[in-house]
Amino acid sequence: MKVFKFGGASVSSVERIKNVAAILRTYSNERLVVIISAMGKTTNALEKVTEAFFRGEKDQALQLFEGIKQQHLTTAKYLLVENYNPCYKQLMDFFTEVEWLLHDKPVRNYDYYYDQVVCVGELLSTGIVSHYLNEAGVKNHWLDVRDILRTDDNFRDAGVDWAYTEEKIRMTVESGEKMTDDSRQMTGKRGIYLTQGFIGSTDENESTTLGREGSDYTAAIFANLLDAESLTIWKDVEGVMSADPKQFPEATFISDLSFNEVIEMAYYGAQVIHPKTIKPLQNKNIPLHVKCFTDASLPGTTISNKKVKHLPPIVVIKEKQVLMHLHSQDFSFVGEKPMSRLYEMFAQLRFRPNLVQTGAISVQLCLDEHPDKVDQLAADASSIFDVELERGLSLLKIRYFNNDLL
Numbered sequence: 001m002k003v004f005k006f007g008g009a010s011v012s013s014v015e016r017i018k019n020v021a022a023i024l025r026t027y028s029n030e031r032l033v034v035i036i037s038a039m040g041k042t043t044n045a046l047e048k049v050t051e052a053f054f055r056g057e058k059d060q061a062l063q064l065f066e067g068i069k070q071q072h073l074t075t076a077k078y079l080l081v082e083n084y085n086p087c088y089k090q091l092m093d094f095f096t097e098v099e100w101l102l103h104d105k106p107v108r109n110y111d112y113y114y115d116q117v118v119c120v121g122e123l124l125s126t127g128i129v130s131h132y133l134n135e136a137g138v139k140n141h142w143l144d145v146r147d148i149l150r151t152d153d154n155f156r157d158a159g160v161d162w163a164y165t166e167e168k169i170r171m172t173v174e175s176g177e178k179m180t181d182d183s184r185q186m187t188g189k190r191g192i193y194l195t196q197g198f199i200g201s202t203d204e205n206e207s208t209t210l211g212r213e214g215s216d217y218t219a220a221i222f223a224n225l226l227d228a229e230s231l232t233i234w235k236d237v238e239g240v241m242s243a244d245p246k247q248f249p250e251a252t253f254i255s256d257l258s259f260n261e262v263i264e265m266a267y268y269g270a271q272v273i274h275p276k277t278i279k280p281l282q283n284k285n286i287p288l289h290v291k292c293f294t295d296a297s298l299p300g301t302t303i304s305n306k307k308v309k310h311l312p313p314i315v316v317i318k319e320k321q322v323l324m325h326l327h328s329q330d331f332s333f334v335g336e337k338p339m340s341r342l343y344e345m346f347a348q349l350r351f352r353p354n355l356v357q358t359g360a361i362s363v364q365l366c367l368d369e370h371p372d373k374v375d376q377l378a379a380d381a382s383s384i385f386d387v388e389l390e391r392g393l394s395l396l397k398i399r400y401f402n403n404d405l406l
């Protein structure tokens with residue numbers, strides 16, 4: 001079993017969806033689970049819908065949603081040959097679900113509504129792609145991942161119930177595997193399982209999401225629980241680069257990397273892969289391939305447990321950073337007591353510093369610009385330190401520095 005993940009950019013246009021079909025056709029003899037994101041910038045657009053709804057601007061929310069609807073219907077019309085393809089009925093059901101919700105008044109918190117609305121992006125996209133692939137002869141079986149991936153109700157950053165999810169995944173995929181070829185053809189359960197990334201559901205059937213850019217993580221969960229041979233993430237770049245080529249044109253391609261390296265790069269803000277993706281793969285020693293969907297013949301990057309020597313300098317920039325300067329109030333050293341209190345504050349806020357520098361009577365913390373947490377931490381810390389904030393900074397991380405960089 002192999003797991004593939006195609007991100008939003010790989011299904012952002014009719015041509016690109018056709019390209020996904022061309023790639024999958026070359027893997028027709030493989031047992032595959034394919035995870036697909038929402039098309040292009042759909043998630044951002046659905047966020048706007050939720051914001052309008054939550055502000056009480058129902059008409060605005062419905063109008064914005066209408067735009068998303070039309071875009072998906074147009075894409076479906078360009079792709080599908082049959083006018084009566086069951087795809088349209090499936091899309092209509094998803095549209096209606098959201099529209100019903102938008103007609104109500106918000107009575108629960110924002111994060112709950114966010115997940116109920118935003119999850120539809122992946123459902124629409126996988127619905128269209130799955131029906132198109134079946135018409136185009138790439139037989140696949142569409143799964144609603146919300147029937148499989150169970151989470152808690154920490155909306156927008158839901159935690160996975162691994163035990164339940166494992167049982168469900170195995171039951172679903174293995175029951176399909178055991179069928180004879182004939183019955184698979186009858187039920188459509190052949191070859192490829194196609195499903196959504198990023199979303200899940202609680203034991204009360206409420207939709208949840210795993211955090212922005214979470215489809216990589218879903219793909220890693222599937223790979224882990226199915227003991228997959230490998231995970232391939234298809235992207236619009238050649239593979240992993242030593243820096244963001246848009247900012248550093250001299251960035252070079254890296255063919256092999258270790259999980260250790262990639263988790264540090266992702267943590268410091270490299271846009272390669274969602275940081276949560278690595279642990280489920282590393283724990284089961286499942287290699288991760290990053291390949292280019294516009295040129296599948298390129299070798300791509302392989303990330304595994306193998307140590308890699310002689311890496312080029314790797315440069316990662318994390319934007320929207322805040323530097324918090326903490327200064328001892330009575331000139332006493334910043335020892336373990338104030339530091340452990342500081343870490344208790346972090347734990348309470350479920351927040352983490354990106355970088356900590358301690359001095360004799362001061363501490364510097366580099367933090368993500370989180371809308372509430374930074375100010376709350378500053379308020380809490382002011383009980384033991386004098387606090388100063390510097391905002392709008394970038395954190396530059398260089399690994400394997402050498403003089404060529406100067």
Ligand code: ASP
Nearest residue numbers: 037043198212213214215
């Ligand atoms: N569609 C979601 C997002 O844009 C998840 C993903 O693409 O990974 O954040």
Ligand code: MG
Nearest residue numbers: 007008037213
């Ligand atoms: Mg994405």
